[in-house]
Amino acid sequence: MPLPSAKDNQNGQNHIATPESNATDSVSSTGEAEDMNQKIDNANNDNDAETAETQMPEPKITLTSPSPDIAIATLETPNPETQIAIKVLNSEPQHENNSDLQLEDASQPEEVVVKENLYTASPTNDAAQDTASQDIDEENETPKTAILEKEEEKVVEKIIEKKEAKLESYKQFVAEQFNHKKIDYPEVRISIEANALPSKMYFVMNFLSAIIASYGLIANSVAVVIGAMLVAMMLGPITGVALAIIDYRMPLLRKSLFTVAAGISLVIFVGYIVGWLHQGEPLTAEVLSRTQPTSMDLMIALAGGTAGAYAMVSPNLSVAVVGVAVATALVPPLAASGILFANGEGQLGLGALLLAITNIIAIQFTNAMVLWFLGFRRLVDDDYKSNTFFTFLRRNAVTVLLLIGLGVYLTINLNTSARQQTFENHVKQTISSYFESKGNVLTNTQFDKADGKQIIRAVIRGETTPSAYDVQQIEASITQDIHDNFPNYLPIKLQLQYLPVQVIESNPLIQDKLDKTDANILTN
Incomplete structure (x- = not known):
């Protein structure tokens, strides 16, 4: 068996030549692709685990081999910028042992590269996923937020409505408590007795009221007369008389009657002085309208006295407002009577004084009735x-x-006044009808009684001068009307006063006369 070379010992110090190693070397070239695929599969498994941990979509690996000694593995992810290509180059066949080491060394960085690329790509994918999830959450939260805001608004509105309802209920409760105030009997008694005293303020205010009323009557100004009523103080002592009668208290009665009499005398005196200063002026309608009292004036006084008494005892009403209505029936007729006495019209002055006395008696009676039925009374033994x-x-x-x-x-006086008014209207109509065709108009009339006859004074204005014959014809017509409709009336005597009206034009040859339209204009 040959010994290993030095080169082999340097390249693989730990390698021992055995039959198993020889067999491995013999098949290493043929199993390169399989080993490469196995490593790539392991890398894929690691990548799959890491991808699962980072919650990234599953990547796809594609294996290509353009040449027998080159294998290319491509890692495809959803982001094209993160594609990674791994190229593995095989060593020459004569360096089999060294190729194994190179393949192992190359596989380790390869695995690291894949991991680094995966970790590098994961933040981008995480940001995209977070952005998408945030958009979805915002879209889901937008209607939820709107619903919550509407619910909060409804809750706030309900709370506000409850608060307003409670506030309104409290206001109604306070108003009911104010409206159901009970009469303070001791305080009302003290107030009535104080106003019944002849105090300095009582005389000063009535003096000023009399001056204003007198000049208002002479000037024939209703507004000035009403202004005088605002400062009068005639109701207090009259109510004192009423309380003294129902309480059966003679000292209070005497004191109240003295105050009333003093006030009446003061107003009449002031009216007399003002009338004396203006004797030359004619009597106005405001003065004459208070010289013939009727039952209608009595009813007005009764209503005014009732209102004044109720306002005096009620804690919710003002006495000043009702005092104006009461003063309407007292101060003007008293001032008118003084003016008439100063002008020598004693009968008319007594008529105005009668109107004032009627009003005082009616107001006193209604005040006593109101105070009695409201509990202001003191009973003695016989009363039980x-x-x-x-x-x-x-x-x-x-x-x-x-x-x-x-x-x-x-009431009789009212009927008499009504008949007299009807008679005067008939007389005016008769005179106007007679002169209508003559171009004259009736401007004023006055009725008086003297020497057992009714004196009718009429003022005529126009172009045609009336004659005695015209006066006789008018008197005959009026006498016939009295015989038919007013049998108990005195005979009449007509006096005409004529005011000529001359029409002047540039052409004196044209003679123009008043027609019916012009006559009506002058009458009005």
Whole structure:
């Protein structure tokens, strides 16, 4: 058996020539491809494990052999940039033992390269996968976020609605508590008694109110008259009279009656002074409208007195507002009576004073009735033997009798005033119809009584001067109307006052007269 050469000993110091080694050498050239495939399979298995660990898609390996001594293994991944080609070159056949070592040495870096490439490719794939997963998560989270926001908004709205409902309920509770306040009887009594005193403020405010009302009546200004009512203080002592009657307290009654009488005298005196300063001016409609009281004025006073009394005791109402309504029925007629007395119209002045007294009595009665039925009463021993209503009527007997008498008189006065108004309208219509064809118009009328006759003063304006014959014809027509419709009326006496109207034009030859349209314009 030949000895191994020195070259063989250097190349393979651990190699021993045996039959098994010779057999391996004999088949090494023929099994190169199989060994190469086995190594590649092992590398593939390692790659598969590492790919599974990194959660990468499974790579695909393709084996090609362009020449008998060259084998190429290609690792294909989803990213084309990570493809790895591994080339294994076989050594020359005469260096069989050295080729084994070279193949082993080459396979180790090959395996490392594959691993490095795999690990190098994995971050890119991980980033792509993370980006894709983030996009999917964002797409899935977007509707979820919208749903959550809507649910949160609904929850917030429900909370706000509950809070608003609770707040509204609390407000209603507070309003109900305020609306159901009970009457403070001691405080109301003290307030009524204080307002019934003849205080300095009472006289000052009524003095100023009388001045404003008097000048408002003379100027025929409704607005000024209403302004005077805002500062009047006539309700307090009248309510004091009512409380004194239902409480059966004579000292309070005397004190309240004195305050009322002092206030009435003060307002009449101020009206007289103002009327005396303006005697030359004609009486206005505001003054004359308060000289003939009727049952309608009585009803207004009753309603105003009831409202004033209820406002006096109610904790939720203002007395000042109702005081204006009460002052409407008191201060203006008292001031009008003073103005009429200053102008020598005693009968008309008494009519205005009667209106004021009627209003005072009506307001006192309604105040007493409201206070009585609200519990403001003090009973004595005899009162327990009868009904409370009859007790109220017995204590207010004088007031009730006065109201009944005034009611009857004012009702008759209302009917008389209505008939008189109808008569005056007939007279105006008769005069206007007579002069309508003559081009004259009726501008004003005045009715008075003197020497047992009704004096009718009419003002005519136009182009045709009336004659005595015209006056006789009109008087005959009015007398016939009185005989037919007003049998108890006094005979009439007509007085015409004529105001000529001359039409001046550039051409004096044209004579123009007033037609019906012009007459109506002048009348209005």
